[in-house]
Structure formats: C-alpha cells, structure tokens
Amino acid sequence: MHYTFSDRVQSLKPSAIREIFKYAADPTVVSLSAGNPAPEAFPAKEIAEISANLMERDPISALQYSVTEGYAPLREFVSDYMKRSHNVGSDLDDILITSGAQQIMDLTSKAILNEGDVVICENPSFIGSLNTFRSYNARLVGVPIESDGMNIAALEDALKKEPNAKFIYTIPNFQNPSGVTMSEEKRHAVYELAVKYNVLIIEDNPYGDLRFAGEFLPCIKSFDTEGIVIYAGSFSKVISPGMRVGFTIAPKEIIQKLVVCKQGQDVHTNIWSQIVCFEFLTKYDFDAHLARLRAIYKEKAAYTMALMDENLLPNITYQKIDGGLFLWCNLPEGTDMQKFCLDAVNNKVCVVPGSAFMANPEDQTNSFRINYSTPTNEQLKKGIEILGKMAKEI
C-alpha cells in the first residue's frame, strides 16, 4: 500500500530534539540536550499523599469522564491565583485546562489559522511550538531575539509586511532556547504593536515561576485591556510534566472555540491529575514549594555557569541567566556549528544544535542549547569539560 498523507504533514519531521534523545539514551553519553525539570524538584511525597487520600475518599471522581473545560475547582483556583500573583485575567477572559501547554499551541492554531496564514515568532524559538504551527501549514516569520527580547523594529517591519499575520508567539521569561528575558519596555512595545496591527499574542510562560535572581517582570497579559492576549501556563515545570496539566487564560470567545477543538482532540484532560494538581496547590504551601524549586535551580545554574566560565570561555560565549532551564552558547563566527554538535556526540556529550530552533531552514545560527536541570552535577562537570576541550581546539 502506498500511503498518501495530508499536505500539512508531508514535510513535518520528528522534532530534532527528540531525535537527539536517541543518542542521549546511550548511558555513556552525557545529555545536556533535554528540557526536563530536575527530578529532585518534584513534590513526589505530597503527590503520593494526595492521590492515596483521593483514591480512598472519592475514586470515581478521578476515574470517570469529566468536562472539557477542566476541573471546576482548579479553574477557579487558577483564576484567583493568576489574578492575585500576576494580575493576569479579567472579566473578558475565561480559563481552559489543557493537556500540557503544548496543547494550547495546537488548539489555538486550529481555531485561528487558515492554511498559509503567518505566525510571527522570536528567532530562535521553541521547536515544539514552531512544529505545531507548521503542522497547520502556517508560514513562520522569525524576529531576531536580542539580550532583552525581540528586536522591536524588526517586529514592526514583519507586522507591516505580513497582512495575514494572525498572532505573535513569544516566551517572555527565560526563553527556550535563548534563555533571554524580555524587558518590561519591550513587553509594552510588543503589546502596543499587536493592538496597532490587530493581531493576537500567545504569551507562553512555562518558566516564569523559576526566577531565582532579579525582579519579576509583568506578564504581557497583565496589560491586556483589549482582549488580544492568549496566556499559556503550565504545571509541568513547577509540579510534574508527566501529568500533562496546563491552562490557558484567554478572551471568552476564543476559549469557546478552543473548548470545541479540545472536545474533538482528547475530550478532557486527565481528571485524576487535575484533582491532584488542585489539591497540591491548595492544601500545601505552594509558595514555599516554589521557593524550594528556585533554590534548587539557583544552585544548579550557578554551578553550571561557573563550569562554563572556567571551561568554555573565551571561545564559546553565553548569556548569564536568572531563571529557566536553558543556556544558549555561541561559537566563534565561521565555526561549523552542526559539525561541532556532531563531534560533541562522538565525544559523548549531547547538545542541541541551534538550527533546530530557527523559524526557517535558511536562517543561520552559530549557537547551540545546553540544559542544566536534568543532568546530575557530575554529568554537568563531565559534559562541560568535554565541550571545554573541544572549545580550545576551535
């Protein structure tokens, strides 16, 4: 049988990162290529307690079909919490619980994009989201990211040139892969441009709570008097990614369409995990838990950056981070980045070539991504020392 696939998936390839995971599965290879939360960051004991109690008290509520919108007490908690802690959400908005924040990208694309429409994104940006947009035959237009976020002139230029742009996709905090946090000034500028050119914004904020230094900056959604921002939140980095629970706060009319799309996609998000998240958030001290996570990541990031300073500089440079999970490393101009990443695998250390994150195949980059949260300190030392030896030979 010769299979004929849809136009939209003809050219889609498996995520380069997930392909790299196959090398990373070799136990002799140090993987700096993942994006997993540190295993010690999971509130495993608390989750076990909550779940045991739930299964004792009311197992049917956790095992039966539920509603597409999500577990009502969790939606109410998220609404209150996001308003109180981030000034996110208004009477214009509603909340949908999703199967991870990744699903928000898919549902939004499905509800908003016609084939050939344009998505404007930071360049580089998160490959998982970019691939979702591509899977709806969207055309990606990348806006270069600087040390304080998108180049605003380039953003306006793109908005002018692309009348079919439907939304701007941004990760304002500790961006994946660049580690960059957008300045407050640029957050306002992005919002104002979106209003001016009548496009939506998807504000993807999986790492915002993992700030271990510096001041918290306001979410773009907190400026949203016009109802143009779709906020994507996730419990993957602060509770557990395996449970696949995320949420979106967006204008009611948009949420209604996302709900209809979600009905056809997975009916509802795993209700057992939704209830466990809700009880963890409300019966335990979530702020103290976040403080504990920040301490873990602060120490681990400091350890990693000290190793990088010692081993990688001056040939491989990088920007210091105040949170998140990723460090973006720049090779000297003229270095063959793809070859460097391949050599690294052969030397038993796995990083992600920056090309995986570019909006278009012709966009050039000399950078690669390192993750510091998944490996142990021993693995970080071993891996960065190998990269260091390679750096000296550039």
Place this chain on the structure above:
Amino acid sequence: MHYTFSDRVQSLKPSAIREIFKYAADPTVVSLSAGNPAPEAFPAKEIAEISANLMERDPISALQYSVTEGYAPLREFVSDYMKRSHNVGSDLDDILITSGAQQIMDLTSKAILNEGDVVICENPSFIGSLNTFRSYNARLVGVPIESDGMNIAALEDALKKEPNAKFIYTIPNFQNPSGVTMSEEKRHAVYELAVKYNVLIIEDNPYGDLRFAGEFLPCIKSFDTEGIVIYAGSFSKVISPGMRVGFTIAPKEIIQKLVVCKQGQDVHTNIWSQIVCFEFLTKYDFDAHLARLRAIYKEKAAYTMALMDENLLPNITYQKIDGGLFLWCNLPEGTDMQKFCLDAVNNKVCVVPGSAFMANPEDQTNSFRINYSTPTNEQLKKGIEILGKMAKEI
C-alpha cells in the same frame, strides 16, 4: 476586539450531547443521555494499590516527561495481547499510546486529510468522531446502517462517487449510537471494498470487550494483510475514562506521522496513568475483570430492556443489544423527534436526539439514543416510565 477564526472552526458547534449534559446536571432530571461506564465497573481498589506502590517505588518515572510513542512496556503488552486475543496487529504495524481513542481520530485526520477530502461513515455515527473529521474541513458521506451493519451497496456507491474519500470510519461492535454490531460477512465486505477502492479504514472498537451475549466476531483489522486498517482501542470502558489512555495499531508508516502530530499536540500521554494501566493489565487478572464487567452490563441491560418492553412498546421500538452502552429507540413515522426529546427534558428525562449523530444536517432520523450504564436502576425505572407515558400519547 473582533476575532476572526479559521474556516475549519467557523461552523463547528459544541457537541449537542455535551450541551444536553447541562440539562442533565439538574438533579431532578433523569439523564439517559450520557455514555459513561457504570461507576461500579471501575477497578478503583486495584488502581489505588498500584498507584500507591508506584509512588513509593519509583515516583519519578510517573512524574517526569516521557516519550511520545508511549510507555514501552504498555506498548509491548498491548501488542502481545491484541495479537493473542483478537489476532490484531502484524509485522506491518506499530503501536502508539494516545490520550484516549478520541485523539486517534484527530491525529489520523490531521495526518491523512486535506481540506475538502471525504470521510465515509456509518449514518448515524459517533458525534465526537464526526466533529473531529469536520474540524479538518472534511466532507462526511453517511452510509445507512442496518441491523447487521452498513448497507454494503450504499458503501460501494459512495466509494464510486467519491474519488477523494480517504477513509471509512466504522464502529463494528455495539455501534454508538445505534447499538448495531456488524456481521462477519459485512466486515469482510467492507474490508474488500476498501482494498478495491484504495481507501483506509478506521476501526473504532471501544465497546468490543463489553459483549455480554452472543459470539465474538473477528475485528476487521484481523483481515488486514494489505496494511489499510487503523485500529483504535481504548481503556476508557474497561479501566477508566478519566485517565484518558487509548491506543492505535496501524501500519508503521502511518504511526510515524501520528507520532509527529502527537508531539505537537500533547507531547505524550499522561505517563502516570499509562504505568497504572500497564500494571493493572499485567499484575491483576484482566480476563476476570472483563468477566465481572460483562456480568454488570448484562444484568443492567436486561433490566433496562425489560423496562423498555413494558413501557415503550409498541409505539417506541428498539433493537436488542448484546453489549455496549447504548440503545437506539425509534419513534413512529411522522412523529416530531426533536419535539419529543424537548418534551422529555421538560418531563425531567434527558435523551439524545438522533439528529446529533447524523453525517449531515439534512439527513432525517426519527430515533433517539438511550444510555443505560450511567444511571442507577432507580433512575432507569423513573426515566423509562416517563418516556412510556409520553409514548402512549404519541
């Protein structure tokens, strides 16, 4: 802000069934409109034991990111089990674990259908799947369903007329909503026609294991020497729907595309629930569990059909069932079915109008769907007696 949505969702409406659930939420209304497994059918005690043990032994495996394809031991078990028990799966095939079987409909549509392509389905058929196909701008062509499955002449006619038909969607066992089981002869005929006209088949089999009378019939997938059948399986009806774990067994080349689409949709299925399913299937006696479920449904269906015989006949007729969750009730010709269903709600009993399940809005039906698995026996008695009074007044 005026929002512009994609062409594909402009006309999509929330599932009529889910809308009816809103009436059904009124505690004074008897709901015969759901499709939930009987609460007493859940292996709640076993799930609690497995989960407690897992959280004690290896919580990180249940809480960390996992692979898109699904939990490897579960995939291996499903592969062996489906081969052994249903002769489903061959060297041509691979397995993907999904977030419920609903996700298989979405991933397959995304990977196979271009906008405007045709899906051939039984008429009536499951609204959740039909809406997913619609959400990819597919055109639905309905083939009338008879007491032994699709009208084969009408199927061939549709295949001849529709060169852009990409797949046939069928629920061969205890079809939702009609309760019909396709005869073995027709299963072969559907398969042969699909081969002849070079289209795929999605065989959706959520209820097959819930046969409480009569002989098990072979799956269409068990004939699949050509690699044209995408088999959709689910643990929702035999373990728990709240956990959202399903699986598809399909040709390798198709599975590869579904995996790429799933990466962009929810990364992977809740891994905690995947492990719990695997351990329930392998550490407990799954066959004994299925026997217990069949006994529950056999008794409950017999109770319901006795009530229907007593109260609804002769004005409202229905076909007896040997399994599954649904009964399809036919009003006398000339009765206004929509009005009958609305009157029923006003009389405090909720059923689903058959029009919700039709492939196209102009397709006429005089039938409505009853579910017997969710209500208690007291509710069944009360609800069917109300319908009986209404039947006498037709």
